[in-house]
Amino acid sequence: MAETPARRQPRFQQITVMLLMTAFQLVCAACVLCRQETLQLSMVYLLVGYIAAEWIYLLIGNLVTGNDYFELEAIAFFLSGLGLTLCASFSEAFAFKQLVAIGLGLAVYLLILLLIKNMYVVRWLRYPAAIGSIGVLALNLLLAQVHNGALNWIDLGPVSIQPSELVKVVFIFVGAVTLEKLLSTKALWLYIGYALVCVSCLFLMRDFGTALIFFFTFILIAFMRSGNVRTLFLICAVALMGAMLVIYFKPYVANRFAAFRHVWEYADTLGYQQTRVLTYSASGGLCGLGLGEGYLRDVYAVTTDLIFGLINEELGIFMGVAVVLSFVGIAFFAVKTAKSAGSTFYAIAAVAAAGMLLFQMSLNVFGVTDLLPLTGVTLPFVSRGGSSMICSWGLLAYIRAAGAPFVPPRPDIAVNKRLRRPAKGGGAT
Amino acid sequence: MKITAKRAAVIYGLIALVLAGLTVFLVSLVRHGDSWAGSRFNRHIYSGGAIVNAGTIRDVNAVILAETKNGKRVFADGANTRRATLHVVGDTAGYISTGTHYLYRDALSGYSIAGGVYKLKRSGTGTDITLNIDSAACRVAYEALGDYNGAVAVYNYKTGQLLCSVSKPTFDPQNRPKDLLTNEKYEGVFLDKVLSGIYTPGSLMKIVTAACAIENMPDIYSRTFECDGEYETGDGTVICNGVHGKVSFQEAMNESCNCAFAQISIELGASKLLATAESLGFNKQLTAKEIRLAKSRFSPSKTSKSELGWAGIGQSTTYLNPAHMLAIIGAVANGGVGYAPDRIRAAGAISEMVGRVPEPLVKMNPSTAAQLQKLLRSNVADQYGESKFPGLEMCGKTGTAQIDGETSHSWFAGYSQRDDLPLAVVVIAEHAGSGMRTASAVANTVMQYFAGN
Numbered sequence: 001m002a003e004t005p006a007r008r009q010p011r012f013q014q015i016t017v018m019l020l021m022t023a024f025q026l027v028c029a030a031c032v033l034c035r036q037e038t039l040q041l042s043m044v045y046l047l048v049g050y051i052a053a054e055w056i057y058l059l060i061g062n063l064v065t066g067n068d069y070f071e072l073e074a075i076a077f078f079l080s081g082l083g084l085t086l087c088a089s090f091s092e093a094f095a096f097k098q099l100v101a102i103g104l105g106l107a108v109y110l111l112i113l114l115l116i117k118n119m120y121v122v123r124w125l126r127y128p129a130a131i132g133s134i135g136v137l138a139l140n141l142l143l144a145q146v147h148n149g150a151l152n153w154i155d156l157g158p159v160s161i162q163p164s165e166l167v168k169v170v171f172i173f174v175g176a177v178t179l180e181k182l183l184s185t186k187a188l189w190l191y192i193g194y195a196l197v198c199v200s201c202l203f204l205m206r207d208f209g210t211a212l213i214f215f216f217t218f219i220l221i222a223f224m225r226s227g228n229v230r231t232l233f234l235i236c237a238v239a240l241m242g243a244m245l246v247i248y249f250k251p252y253v254a255n256r257f258a259a260f261r262h263v264w265e266y267a268d269t270l271g272y273q274q275t276r277v278l279t280y281s282a283s284g285g286l287c288g289l290g291l292g293e294g295y296l297r298d299v300y301a302v303t304t305d306l307i308f309g310l311i312n313e314e315l316g317i318f319m320g321v322a323v324v325l326s327f328v329g330i331a332f333f334a335v336k337t338a339k340s341a342g343s344t345f346y347a348i349a350a351v352a353a354a355g356m357l358l359f360q361m362s363l364n365v366f367g368v369t370d371l372l373p374l375t376g377v378t379l380p381f382v383s384r385g386g387s388s389m390i391c392s393w394g395l396l397a398y399i400r401a402a403g404a405p406f407v408p409p410r411p412d413i414a415v416n417k418r419l420r421r422p423a424k425g426g427g428a429t
Numbered sequence: 430m431k432i433t434a435k436r437a438a439v440i441y442g443l444i445a446l447v448l449a450g451l452t453v454f455l456v457s458l459v460r461h462g463d464s465w466a467g468s469r470f471n472r473h474i475y476s477g478g479a480i481v482n483a484g485t486i487r488d489v490n491a492v493i494l495a496e497t498k499n500g501k502r503v504f505a506d507g508a509n510t511r512r513a514t515l516h517v518v519g520d521t522a523g524y525i526s527t528g529t530h531y532l533y534r535d536a537l538s539g540y541s542i543a544g545g546v547y548k549l550k551r552s553g554t555g556t557d558i559t560l561n562i563d564s565a566a567c568r569v570a571y572e573a574l575g576d577y578n579g580a581v582a583v584y585n586y587k588t589g590q591l592l593c594s595v596s597k598p599t600f601d602p603q604n605r606p607k608d609l610l611t612n613e614k615y616e617g618v619f620l621d622k623v624l625s626g627i628y629t630p631g632s633l634m635k636i637v638t639a640a641c642a643i644e645n646m647p648d649i650y651s652r653t654f655e656c657d658g659e660y661e662t663g664d665g666t667v668i669c670n671g672v673h674g675k676v677s678f679q680e681a682m683n684e685s686c687n688c689a690f691a692q693i694s695i696e697l698g699a700s701k702l703l704a705t706a707e708s709l710g711f712n713k714q715l716t717a718k719e720i721r722l723a724k725s726r727f728s729p730s731k732t733s734k735s736e737l738g739w740a741g742i743g744q745s746t747t748y749l750n751p752a753h754m755l756a757i758i759g760a761v762a763n764g765g766v767g768y769a770p771d772r773i774r775a776a777g778a779i780s781e782m783v784g785r786v787p788e789p790l791v792k793m794n795p796s797t798a799a800q801l802q803k804l805l806r807s808n809v810a811d812q813y814g815e816s817k818f819p820g821l822e823m824c825g826k827t828g829t830a831q832i833d834g835e836t837s838h839s840w841f842a843g844y845s846q847r848d849d850l851p852l853a854v855v856v857i858a859e860h861a862g863s864g865m866r867t868a869s870a871v872a873n874t875v876m877q878y879f880a881g882n
Binding site for chain 2: 224293332341351359372
């Protein structure tokens with residue numbers, strides 16, 4: 001069995017995955033279309049167009065790069081498609097906006113891949129990126145629209161954007177490039193200063209959840225570069241004290257914690273969203289009640305913050321678990337690529353991006369299920385919203401960039417066994 | 430670079446945390462999913478805080494007590510049947526927390542971990558529940574109570590099946606009175622007095638005191654007691670319901686002689702009385718299947734002899750829950766094992782086939798039970814008269830619980846010895862005077878229904 005000569009990982013596996021995903025998405029599309037009172041062709045174009053776009057991306061990508069490995073994109077397409085389906089089950093307007101968002105996300109993804117291919121460009125970009133991102137946040141503070149008690153939206157007429165989402169992508173970029181080359185104290189201080197300004201801006205915007213994500217990512221990047229656990233503990237301790245002060249002085253933050261782990265006692269006030277998510281998640285069972293059959297969809301912010309509950313109720317716990325595991329898959333991929341990355345920049349960026357996605361997913365999923373305090377952040381790729389979608393795909397680019405060109409694992413296990421100790425990784429160092 | 434690659438493994442730690450979180454979520458979903466899905470704001474089940482979609486509740490004769498029809502919850506036919514079964518069936522808003530609607534809401538919703546409420550969604554009804562309750566018997570008991578408030582419960586002491594359970598005051602859930610929350614006569618209407626009520630037991634407590642005497646006084650059957658209408662304890666007086674002269678233990682039980690039982694109580698002492706009472710379930714949180722019963726209380730005074738005497742005859746600070754009394758009298762009837770009254774026959778097809786296992790609630794020494802059987806049989810045969818319970822071969826004890834400044838509560842607890850009628854009954858009629866008059870008459874009416882007369 002193991003004596004067959006070593007060959008490339010069979011291509012049909014990718015095709016199988018794509019075919020299965022297409023089948024799933026077609027079923028989802030059928031569910032959406034069947035629920036419409038009169039069949040709208042535009043909705044058909046929209047949903048079938050998305051599936052077609054996946055295939056076009058795959059085929060062009062294959063032809064241009066000769067790369068067969070699209071598991072990362074496949075996961076992102078799966079999650080985005082799920083979000084699109086849920087949006088479509090609400091209204092065509094939602095679906096159209098979401099499709100545009102996915103398209104923009106994909107464009108940003110490709111743009112970032114292109115930009116960071118060249119390390120000269122990367123280094124040249126760091127100051128403009130850092131200054132630009134702070135500028136955007138400052139502008140945001142000036143023009144902020146109050147939204148859910150947070151001031152993190154800029155309203156531009158037909159669309160509103162959430163600058164903090166876009167800054168997330170830049171934040172990792174700046175961090176990875178600043179700390180890439182050498183561990184100079186100056187570089188570290190510069191980055192700490194930059195991180196401090198970003199987090200402070202978010203606090204001023206009252207976007208507590210995003211501030212937490214930034215802080216977490218900062219710690220992750222600092223660890224990747226320094227590896228000094230003691231220093232990080234110190235940072236965490238200082239931050240914890242700061243956070244406690246914030247909670248003490250800002251009742252709206254303290255409120256979020258008051259109901260934590262006691263949501264059923266506050267079922268109609270602070271625990272409203274969590275209790276609804278739990279109730280309807282349980283109602284859905286393993287396989288869900290069917291698209292559009294749920295009642296969570298009548299609860300405020302269901303397509304953004306509470307989308308995990310909607311997935312559980314209408315598509316089933318299985319699907320909810322699949323969503324969480326998708327993010328775990330992305331993270332596994334990131335570690336793998338980071339180990340074979342061509343430079344420290346790519347490794348740090350990939351790990352930081354994976355960590356950020358995983359952390360934000362955890363804040364969302366475990367926030368609405370009352371395992372963590374509710375912070376009101378979106379579920380990357382799935383939640384409705386353009387800024388969030390663009391950010392998610394942007395982060396994905398760092399993970400892909402680290403792995404390109406991807407070296408497939410040696411398929412011939414028997415050879416490795418005979419060698420006992422194979423040459424590790426084979427990646428460039 | 431290599432170091433950076435190694436540090437990338439920190440993500441594995443994060444992944445482990447995420448997987449742990451996911452596991453915790455799934456485990457709590459399995460453990461608490463039924464109560465999450467059963468929460469009152471789940472619009473698959475509730476509308477405006479009241480159950481609309483749920484399985485059908487039937488009585489033991491397949492009479493429908495509550496069902497969903499065209500997205501509305503409707504109750505049994507006949508206003509008195511609805512009133513009589515209200516506390517067993519429960520209201521749709523869950524005010525009656527021991528009602529089937531509230532207590533078994535997860536079963537009624539058809540909830541399962543695998544399917545969620547899909548069944549309810551598809552068919553509009555969840556899992557059907559069949560009760561052991563006979564709604565016609567409940568109506569008979571309800572009507573027999575007349576104007577009195579109180580509770581009636583009948584169960585099969587060999588199986589624990591609760592056949593009749595009525596609590597008053599009550600109301601018709603189909604035509605809910607407008608003054609339900611304001612009118613004084615509906616005070617405590619959401620309380621199922623069988624399960625959640627506690628009353629001063631009066632002479633019913635003599636069953637417990639007698640059990641203690643049988644177990645702790647070897648010469649009790651050869652003893653005689655003097656009764657001249659009151660008994661001086663040295664620090665007070667226990668007053669009797671009559672002047673009985675010289676009485677034996679059995680005569681004291683027949684006559685319900687307070688003087689004799691006060692003497693016995695004082696001679697036994699507080700700790701022995703307390704030990705017997707607690708072994709029979711007093712001062713304990715009892716659970717009859719899924720239902721928590723109100724706690725019966727007994728705290729005989731260790732300092733005051735007269736207080737101890739009063740406690741031994743069921744006054745002072747003694748309180749008794751009717752369902753608990755049913756299990757005590759059931760233990761006597763069943764030779765020592767008193768099963769928990771169980772209202773549910775089956776919830777869903779599987780339990781219809783498997784059935785429910787009887788669960789012992791009160792246990793006593795079989796020889797004590799045998800002695801008590803004789804005493805209680807003698808009560809009816811020699812004192813109350815068979816004519817009070819024609820053809821039933823009843824054993825039992827009346828109780829008249831004195832309450833300061835008000836008419837006494839009227840109690841009866843008993844059972845039939847007939848092999849074809851293994852039923853025990855407990856009746857409490859509030860402020861209805863002597864146990865001999867009201868409660869035993871209600872008990873007879875209900876028992877005659879079951880005897881087919």
